[in-house]
Amino acid sequence: xxxxxxxxxxxxxxxxxxxxxxxxxxxxxxxxxxxxxxxxxxxxxxxxxxxxxxxxxxxxxxxxxxxxxxxxxxxxxxxxxxxxxxxxxxxxxxxxxxxxxxxxxxxxxxxxxxxxxxxxxxxxxxxxxxxxxxxxxxxxxxxxxxxxxxxxxxxxxxxxxxxxxxxxxxxxxxxxxxxxxxxxxxxxxxxxxxxxxxxxxxxxxxxxxxxxxxxxxxxxxxxxxxxxxxxxxxxxxxxxxxxxxxxxxxxxxxxxxxxxxxxxxxxxxxxxxxxxxxxxxxxxxxxxxxxxxx
Amino acid sequence: xxxxxxxxxxxxxxxxxxxxxxxxxxxxxxxxxxxxxxxxxxxxxxxxxxxxxxxxxxxxxxxxxxxxxxxxxxxxxxxxxxxxxxxxxxxxxxxxxxxxxxxxxxxxxxxxxxxxxxxxxxxxxxxxxxxxxxxxxxxxxxxxxxxxxxxxxxxxxxxxxxxxxxxxxxxxxxxxxxxxxxxxxxxxxxxxxxxxxxxxxxxxxxxxxxxxxxxxxxxxxxxxxxxxxxxxxxxxxxxxxxxxxxxxxxxxxxxxxxxxxxxxxxxxxxxxxxxxxxxxxxxxxxxxx
Numbered sequence: 001x002x003x004x005x006x007x008x009x010x011x012x013x014x015x016x017x018x019x020x021x022x023x024x025x026x027x028x029x030x031x032x033x034x035x036x037x038x039x040x041x042x043x044x045x046x047x048x049x050x051x052x053x054x055x056x057x058x059x060x061x062x063x064x065x066x067x068x069x070x071x072x073x074x075x076x077x078x079x080x081x082x083x084x085x086x087x088x089x090x091x092x093x094x095x096x097x098x099x100x101x102x103x104x105x106x107x108x109x110x111x112x113x114x115x116x117x118x119x120x121x122x123x124x125x126x127x128x129x130x131x132x133x134x135x136x137x138x139x140x141x142x143x144x145x146x147x148x149x150x151x152x153x154x155x156x157x158x159x160x161x162x163x164x165x166x167x168x169x170x171x172x173x174x175x176x177x178x179x180x181x182x183x184x185x186x187x188x189x190x191x192x193x194x195x196x197x198x199x200x201x202x203x204x205x206x207x208x209x210x211x212x213x214x215x216x217x218x219x220x221x222x223x224x225x226x227x228x229x230x231x232x233x234x235x236x237x238x239x240x241x242x243x244x245x246x247x248x249x250x251x252x253x254x255x256x257x258x259x260x261x262x263x264x265x266x267x268x269x270x271x272x273x274x275x276x277x278x279x280x281x282x283x284x285x286x287x288x289x290x291x292x293x294x
Numbered sequence: 295x296x297x298x299x300x301x302x303x304x305x306x307x308x309x310x311x312x313x314x315x316x317x318x319x320x321x322x323x324x325x326x327x328x329x330x331x332x333x334x335x336x337x338x339x340x341x342x343x344x345x346x347x348x349x350x351x352x353x354x355x356x357x358x359x360x361x362x363x364x365x366x367x368x369x370x371x372x373x374x375x376x377x378x379x380x381x382x383x384x385x386x387x388x389x390x391x392x393x394x395x396x397x398x399x400x401x402x403x404x405x406x407x408x409x410x411x412x413x414x415x416x417x418x419x420x421x422x423x424x425x426x427x428x429x430x431x432x433x434x435x436x437x438x439x440x441x442x443x444x445x446x447x448x449x450x451x452x453x454x455x456x457x458x459x460x461x462x463x464x465x466x467x468x469x470x471x472x473x474x475x476x477x478x479x480x481x482x483x484x485x486x487x488x489x490x491x492x493x494x495x496x497x498x499x500x501x502x503x504x505x506x507x508x509x510x511x512x513x514x515x516x517x518x519x520x521x522x523x524x525x526x527x528x529x530x531x532x533x534x535x536x537x538x539x540x541x542x543x544x545x546x547x548x549x550x551x552x553x554x555x556x557x558x559x560x561x562x563x564x565x566x567x568x569x570x571x572x573x574x575x576x577x578x579x580x581x582x583x
């Protein structure tokens with residue numbers, strides 16, 4: 001991972017200012033693919049095309065449009081930049097709250113903070129104070145032209161900054177209408193479930209979990225590079241037995257209810273086999289589409 | 295429209311030229327076009343003949359004449375493909391002139407491109423099994439569907455296999471047809487393990503017939519009825535009667551159901567379009583369970 005800082009500025013709270021630099025604390029390991037044409041493996045390039053004209057549109061020609069529901073408002077890059085204001089490069093901590101009061105669902109992307117020239121001492125003092133108090137600094141700063149709500153907290157023995165979601169960005173379970181939340185479970189069941197949880201109690205060991213999907217894709221790439229053929233996974237393999245059993249049940253039911261075909265045909269009339277009847281089918285189709293409503 | 299290179303030999307063994315291919319498509323157009331109208335069609339082009347390189351062309355050729363109609367279909371989240379719609383003789387001759395020997399339409403018909411109009415089973419024999427075993431399996435499928443009140447029709451693939459179509463022409467989704475056809479394939483494999491496989495492997499199972507149910511998919515295409523095939527001989531994907539299917543199964547002659555373009559034109563004279571029920575017959579997919 002490149003050890004270059006992605007942002008340099010000043011961390012302030014009260015009258016104290018610490019020059020700091022920001023590093024990403026995470027490194028996505030997602031395997032990235034390049035797109036090629038299936039038939040000949042030719043590389044693909046993406047172009048922005050005018051939806052109507054089909055002409056290529058360059059990046060510098062782009063503006064951003066927002067649909068208000070009543071109409072579209074177009075903003076230029078300059079106008080959007082103006083919305084940031086001219087903020088100084090500051091991370092302003094407004095208060096320190098108890099860490100356990102913050103539900104982890106609020107936390108988003110994590111960054112490491114390093115001290116910039118002359119900030120070493122103050123950095124160490126602040127880190128120590130946060131570790132002892134268990135408190136987390138809450139503040140704001142602007143990263144990539146967007147104001148972020150951030151938490152300042154020790155992350156793995158260093159000062160860390162973690163962007164936070166705003167309260168209105170969270171979806172409340174209540175809004176999802178979970179009927180299972182309305183009834184209280186019985187005490188006995190809860191006690192039983194509690195025992196089960198105890199039986200599976202363990203220590204949190206992040207290294208014990210690996211991205212098995214990524215490993216599988218890597219294996220696949222390795223195998224294919226070595227010239228092996230890859231068998232595509234069968235879809236719905238797990239339910240195949242159920243489907244077959246259901247079909248068997250249908251057949252048994254059909255043979256019991258009547259000696260002739262059990263299900264009445266939707267339209268028993270058969271078209272003549274001599275000539276294709278062009279217009280009719282499109283009428284039938286149009287009807288089907290109309291009923292479907294899409 | 296100008297037809298070009300008519301003397302170019304596309305099938306080397308019998309010396310069939312592009313002119314012959316265009317003439318076949320012109321003659322078959324009255325029965326073929328109703329099966330293509332409204333459907334996105336993938337062209338399989340053989341500019342250097344059936345022994346040369348071929349390519350699948352989904353995007354309608356950008357140098358198409360302006361009277362060639364297209365059907366727009368979404369392909370993935372944000373992209374669309376404008377397929378050729380082959381609904382008239384002129385367009386059919388234009389595709390033939392592009393050496394699009396094979397036409398592969400979608401199972402969907404515009405405007406409802408998310409729903410299939412038919413259920414399809416593609417029967418593929420693993421040598422030494424041949425069309426004879428395919429016919430035996432086709433009869434098993436026909437009987438099974440018949441018990442559920444669903445009729446189906448057969449056509450040769452124009453290669454080694456056989457394809458069964460059950461018209462739907464009613465509300466039905468690919469999820470429904472795929473699940474149902476998979477259940478049929480699995481049940482027949484369960485009942486006749488010596489004859490049937492239902493799981494696609496990279497190699498066909500020797501002596502068994504693969505019931506390929508996976509073509510019941512929005513993104514898959516199956517060769518059109520009456521399409522020429524780019525095989526050694528100018529064979530055609532030909533509709534056949536159930537008597538012919540039974541006859542082939544009993545005779546043991548794998549070539550009994552091999553028809554070339556001239557035989558197919560004669561058959562259409564005699565029988566009309568054996569696949570006409572696919573265009574109009576409405577059948578419900580049985581509810582399983």
